Amino acid sequence: MIFNLINRKLFTLLKVQYSNMLEYRVEIALWAISGIIPFFMLNIWTNNNLNESINISDTLLSRYFLCAFFVRQFSVVWVVFSFEEDSLMGKVSPYLIQPLNPFFRYFAQHLAEQITRFPFALIIAFFFFIFNPETIWIPNLGILLLSIVSTFLSFLIQFLIQSIVACLCFWTEKASSIERLLFIPTLFLSGLLAPVVSFPAYVKSWIYLTPFPYLIDFPANLLSGNDINISGGLIMQILWIFILFPLFKKIWSEGTKKYTAMGS
Amino acid sequence: MLKNIIDVKNLSKSFDISSKEPGLKGTIKHFFRRQTKSLKVIKDISFEIKEGEIVGFLGANGAGKTTILKMLCGLIYPSEGSILVSGYFPFRRKENFLKNITLIMGQKQQLLWDLPPIESFYLNASIYDLDKFEAKKRIKKLSEMLEIDEELFIPVRKLSLGQRMKSELLAALIHEPNILFLDEPTLGLDINAQRNLRKFLQKYNEETNATICLTSHYMKDITSLCKRVICVHEGAISYDGKLDLLLKKLSPVKEILIVCRSEEDAIKLENSGFTVKNKIKNEITLKIENNAITSSLKTILNNFDIEDLFINEPPIDEVIGKVLIKKDYDI
Numbered sequence: 001m002i003f004n005l006i007n008r009k010l011f012t013l014l015k016v017q018y019s020n021m022l023e024y025r026v027e028i029a030l031w032a033i034s035g036i037i038p039f040f041m042l043n044i045w046t047n048n049n050l051n052e053s054i055n056i057s058d059t060l061l062s063r064y065f066l067c068a069f070f071v072r073q074f075s076v077v078w079v080v081f082s083f084e085e086d087s088l089m090g091k092v093s094p095y096l097i098q099p100l101n102p103f104f105r106y107f108a109q110h111l112a113e114q115i116t117r118f119p120f121a122l123i124i125a126f127f128f129f130i131f132n133p134e135t136i137w138i139p140n141l142g143i144l145l146l147s148i149v150s151t152f153l154s155f156l157i158q159f160l161i162q163s164i165v166a167c168l169c170f171w172t173e174k175a176s177s178i179e180r181l182l183f184i185p186t187l188f189l190s191g192l193l194a195p196v197v198s199f200p201a202y203v204k205s206w207i208y209l210t211p212f213p214y215l216i217d218f219p220a221n222l223l224s225g226n227d228i229n230i231s232g233g234l235i236m237q238i239l240w241i242f243i244l245f246p247l248f249k250k251i252w253s254e255g256t257k258k259y260t261a262m263g264s
Numbered sequence: 265m266l267k268n269i270i271d272v273k274n275l276s277k278s279f280d281i282s283s284k285e286p287g288l289k290g291t292i293k294h295f296f297r298r299q300t301k302s303l304k305v306i307k308d309i310s311f312e313i314k315e316g317e318i319v320g321f322l323g324a325n326g327a328g329k330t331t332i333l334k335m336l337c338g339l340i341y342p343s344e345g346s347i348l349v350s351g352y353f354p355f356r357r358k359e360n361f362l363k364n365i366t367l368i369m370g371q372k373q374q375l376l377w378d379l380p381p382i383e384s385f386y387l388n389a390s391i392y393d394l395d396k397f398e399a400k401k402r403i404k405k406l407s408e409m410l411e412i413d414e415e416l417f418i419p420v421r422k423l424s425l426g427q428r429m430k431s432e433l434l435a436a437l438i439h440e441p442n443i444l445f446l447d448e449p450t451l452g453l454d455i456n457a458q459r460n461l462r463k464f465l466q467k468y469n470e471e472t473n474a475t476i477c478l479t480s481h482y483m484k485d486i487t488s489l490c491k492r493v494i495c496v497h498e499g500a501i502s503y504d505g506k507l508d509l510l511l512k513k514l515s516p517v518k519e520i521l522i523v524c525r526s527e528e529d530a531i532k533l534e535n536s537g538f539t540v541k542n543k544i545k546n547e548i549t550l551k552i553e554n555n556a557i558t559s560s561l562k563t564i565l566n567n568f569d570i571e572d573l574f575i576n577e578p579p580i581d582e583v584i585g586k587v588l589i590k591k592d593y594d595i
Contacts, residue, residue, distance in 0.1 A: 097365065098362060
């Protein structure tokens with residue numbers, strides 16, 4: 001019953017946030033276009049024949065970076081910036097005294113934004129295939145479904161990491177600065193700039209213990225059909241969610257005690 | 265006998281404030297070694313509020329009235345003391361407690377800026393577990409009470425401040441809370457909008473027996489809605505009681521402007537033993553104690569040639585202003 005109620009609340013939140021996001025469709029289209037880093041990286045890799053060093057063909061590498069683009073489109077998170085602003089300006093106050101954790105609002109906002117991004121991402125993919133027809137492939141349905149699940153789990157991990165950092169603004173007021181520290185390992189270790197497989201073996205073994213490769217590298221490899229340990233990757237994603245969620249709950253309950261409702 | 269719905273005992277709240285000396289030296293010192301001190305903004309206050317009461321919190325800027333309201337609704341955590349609101353410790357933010365209260369801040373909004381208010385109403389309705397039919401019924405009822413109709417379908421950013429405030433009220437009351445915390449609800453509204461809002465709150469209180477805690481710098485809000493006021497001075501309660509009693513205590517005299525037929529009469533009156541505030545030609549202003557008004561007027565009318573007479577109540581803002589700068593009113 002509780003699950004149904006949350007579902008109903010989330011569904012309404014999602015509907016309303018989707019209407020809200022449609023007001024910003026041009027902005028979202030621009031955001032979608034701005035996420036084409038993987039295509040630049042693909043260009044650098046193929047022009048310099050770097051893929052030969054890791055035994056990946058041009059086609060597979062192209063598919064990897066296209067999938068990295070897709071995973072990134074549906075797992076991008078900015079909650080730390082929204083929450084920090086709302087918290088410092090006191091905008092979060094009315095939501096704190098409603099019987100729904102304010103983070104559900106941000107969660108719905110992100111999902112709504114992803115739905116709005118979807119057609120733009122498809123258009124970009126369409127143009128990618130026009131210029132790279134050899135990369136066209138049809139993943140099997142099972143892999144496609146697992147990739148969607150994995151991308152969603154990746155989104156959840158990033159959302160939880162950023163939410164934990166966002167809660168630090170109850171203490172530091174500028175939590176987004178801490179998030180910038182996380183941006184560097186996210187950029188390099190997540191597989192956005194290079195597949196994790198390209199790192200030296202001893203570095204790789206350490207990277208796989210962090211949450212970063214499960215943000216882009218694992219779901220992108222899964223979707224592009226590369227040979228990976230699917231169950232191991234999914235288990236690690238779920239494990240990280242199980243670690244991060246209680247941490248978020250703890251930091252949230254301690255942090256709200258520090259909330260001073262500034263600006264209101 | 266009405267039961268207490270709010271029970272506050274020995275409540276205190278402290279904030280850690282960092283301070284910085286001026287100039288470059290101060291900035292560098294501040295960078296390496298931050299000086300923080302604990303500032304007690306609410307000092308050991310206790311009070312009770314009964315079900316259905318409308319209580320006004322009065323105080324100068326920074327006196328602590330908004331902080332009290334924020335603690336009562338569970339927004340901020342108290343440093344010491346106990347609060348019980350409707351049987352709950354507010355900060356635990358239990359679902360049943362949250363469904364019973366609302367907080368409206370004049371300068372803050374919860375409506376989604378780019379969407380029409382109706383979207384926010386349905387969203388709030390689902391957050392408070394109202395089904396669509398019930399939500400529709402309540403929106404209709406409240407919009408009639410607030411006299412808003414077409415505005416419900418216009419994006420919030422295009423509404424006037426008054427229309428927006430009405431919509432904020434509707435969004436905040438859709439779950440029919442029993443306790444309303446209102447922090448300067450009429451801030452920035454024009455006179456008519458202020459009056460309509462007051463009328464609405466009065467009606468809401470009469471119809472639902474809701475308890476209302478209100479802060480406002482507009483004295484009209486306080487005088488037309490609140491029988492009881494709690495005056496807060498530097499974090500402590502300086503007065504808690506009936507508003508009319510406070511006004512009587514603070515303004516024990518009335519000013520009476522008397523227009524005499526001639527300047528000679530005015531001079532005679534000036535020297536007749538009354539307290540004179542000022543005299544300009546044949547017009548003289550006397551200060552007379554409230555309990556001596558009738559007898560004094562009788563004497564004046566019988567002994568002097570009077571052309572006209574005006575009794576002036578001292579402006580309420582001026583009277584209440586005295587409370588805001590004094591520590592204690594023992595009435």
